[in-house]
Amino acid sequence: MLDADFFRRWMTATAASVDREAERLTALDSPIGDADHGSNLQRGFHAVAAVLEKEAPATPGAVLVLAGRQLISTVGGASGPLYGTLLRRTGKALGDDAEVSEGQFADAFRTGVDAVMALGGAAPGDKTMIDALVPAVDALGDGFGAARAAAEEGALATTPLQARKGRASYLGERSIGHQDPGATSSSLLVAALAEANGE
């Protein structure tokens, strides 16, 4: 079973991972974006780690709802409302239980990913974070390690795609040949799940 502590560890592991990879995320965001993805997410997840420590929500759902709200209010770019919606909707779907099973989490995370697709209008293959998140959700039934591998593979597979959503889509064919920064940060988020679980 997964308790509030597990979800706090997930968020702090994500913050640490975003710190380590911030330069790479921003570098990926330079040729096809506006070169702020790493710094935006760093600011956002630092704020998440701080507010979770301060308020110490008692349930898994409350941890993720608070984290999502914090991302929406601190990131300043499109990744704020997108990741914020992902975590908030996942948290709401978890309800008020003090502990949740991996199966409950997998269902809730799918609800969150669906909400991100509804908000941004992106589908798989559009060269967005969805290309890492959907394979991760599909693999979650086989455990966090399988989800991490699927997300990493999904992020790598965005390189040959032409962007159809977001700023990169204005570049048309010139967006081909670059790994998507949002899919890359999504794979970090999923990898942090496995890390929080000691995998």
Added chain:
Amino acid sequence: MSDGELVGIVLVSHSAEVAASVAALAKGLAGGGVEVPVAPAGGTEGGGFGTSSELIAAAATSVDRGVGVAVLTDLGSAVLTVKALLAEGDELPAGTRLVDAPFVEGAIAAVVTASTGADLAAVEAAAAEAYTYRKV
């Protein structure tokens, strides 16, 4: 008509200057001596390019007269942030609506329409109609 109170307008841009200038332009073109509540929410709190949910929420609260608030945005994170705030349910005043309209032309149509005392639906329709004005 709505008891003399006017619909509020919030203009959300990635740039503080763009939001403030479009607000000034729309108010200037509305004229007529009626002060429509219009507030810009541009850029990040730190003064950079981007979107701030705090600035958006503060702007919406400042123009809310109880008869609805129309929010117009430029693109990307401005649109997504307003949608995420509306989905939250309690971050923006009741009766706040994201209006699907071109930013500059829609803002002018919205402010002029609001200045007549029109309700939120009429303000929204006028702003959206700005999409139909072809330039070529």
